[in-house]
Amino acid sequence: MINIVGLNKARLEGFTKTEAFRNFEFAPISELRAQSHIHNPRALNDDILLFLAYDDEQLAGYLGILPDDVRMKNGEKIHFGWLSTLFVSEKHRGKQIAQKLLYAAEKSYDQNLLITEFTPSAERLYRKIGMFDDLASKNAIRYYYKSNLAELLPSKNNFFGRNKIWLKRWDNLVNFFIPYRSKGINNLYKITRSVDGNLSDFINHQHKNPIARNAADFQWMLEFPWLSTEKEEPNYLFSSYSEDYRMFWVSVCENQKIILAFLCSVRNSHLKVLYYFGNAEKISGILPKVIKKNKIKMMTIYDDKLNETIGKNKMPKPIYKRPMQRSYLIHKAFKAKLGKDFNFHFTDGDGDFSFT
Incomplete structure (x- = not known):
């Protein structure tokens, strides 16, 4: 039974x-x-x-x-x-x-x-x-800035998993000859791993999508991640461990006031911009600095406007990029309850994407 x-x-x-x-x-x-x-x-x-x-x-x-x-x-x-x-x-x-x-x-x-x-x-x-x-x-674009075979190939075939150490050595050798080819704009930016009063006020006054995340939501995400950098959960089949995992806010001020901010996660040199508030073009100009500082090998962006500005400004400059897509399913009754005119404009981090 x-x-x-x-x-x-x-x-x-x-x-x-x-x-x-x-x-x-x-x-x-x-x-x-x-x-x-x-x-x-x-x-x-x-x-x-x-x-x-x-x-x-x-x-x-x-x-x-x-x-x-x-x-x-x-x-x-x-x-x-x-x-x-x-x-x-x-x-x-x-x-x-x-x-x-x-x-x-x-x-x-x-x-x-x-x-x-x-x-x-x-x-x-x-x-x-x-x-x-x-x-x-x-729709998304994944940008590749460095060779990252040690992370990409083991999930495709067990042979590569057994030889991950050699893939890492290959990545290190090749990446020595691949520079980060953009410096970005000269705005001073600040990286924080918590939501302070100024950032909280800025976030709570921004126009948001229907999920309408607030400062308390973002602080929860920062304090209670799903990935451990210390040990893997035994007998658990979903993501629980990463050698390197960080979440942080990047903010830019003018006249002592925050004018833009975006929430990032970095997992094994893979950068994701989960949420952003402010001018997309200015954010795309800050990203090269974040990429270089954190030694990012690849970046995934699920935002059409931000991808458009990255492409238009030609920065940061990848060695390769490929399109990706994320699907959504909704219960039929829930869809009817929300109505035909409801704007399903999800942000990158909505759902459980922020945690993995």
């Missing part, structure tokens, strides 16, 4: 320290993800953050949810959940466990569900179950 159990903030607190958790064949959540979910300022006390599926008394699968809010044009706030992780053990497949987890999430969040960054196997399930519609995809 399949039994679905939901964990809210109170039940998730200390869950990863329990004997039952240690005895699971696989981990349904990492310690860092659990703490991040618990401290999410948009998560309500009764929100289910993790659904567990038991086959008799054995853990068979799980589904993670990241609670969020969206604002309508009339100011009404609608609470919803991003599907964050979905997994069913091979030993228990064929019993519609994934469907039962999705139905539990659908009921718990009143059908208000969104998904992005899903695997091909998860996408097949979402489409098969018939409760989701497509939203417009976001």
Whole structure:
């Protein structure tokens, strides 16, 4: 018999320290993800953050949810959940466990569900179950500034994973001859790893998309990342570890007032601009300095306006670039509730993208 159990903030607190958790064949959540979910300022006390599926008394699968809010044009706030992780053990497949987890999430969040960054196997399930519609995809450009084979190839083939040390040596040799070919504009910028009063005031007065992130949201992201630079979560199948992972704000002032700011993450020399406020052209002029200072090998931008200004200014100058795309799925009832005229203008970091 399949039994679905939901964990809210109170039940998730200390869950990863329990004997039952240690005895699971696989981990349904990492310690860092659990703490991040618990401290999410948009998560309500009764929100289910993790659904567990038991086959008799054995853990068979799980589904993670990241609670969020969206604002309508009339100011009404609608609470919803991003599907964050979905997994069913091979030993228990064929019993519609994934469907039962999705139905539990659908009921718990009143059908208000969104998904992005899903695997091909998860996408097949979402489409098969018939409760989701497509939203417009976001186009991206990935810019390559240095050779980064040690990070790119191991995920493609186990042979490269076994020979990662040689790939690193090759990268180091080749990159010695590849300079950063742009200095950027001369604005003085500031890097911070917290949201101080000036940055908070600036952020909270900016025009935002319907998710409408505020300073408290961004401070939560900075304080409770999902990736550890110390150890990998044993038996957890989703991202939990990175040799190098940092999040920080870059801000520029004029006359002692912030005129632009953008939130970055760097994972193993891969830069992402998750959110930005201010003039896109000026930001594209600051990026070369950030790239050089952090020894960035590649950068991914999911924002048409920012990519346009980067291309127009020809800075920073990559050795190679390629287009990418991110898909979104929305529950059909949630889409109808938001209405035909709703502007689904997501920012790079919306969903769980900011954390991985």
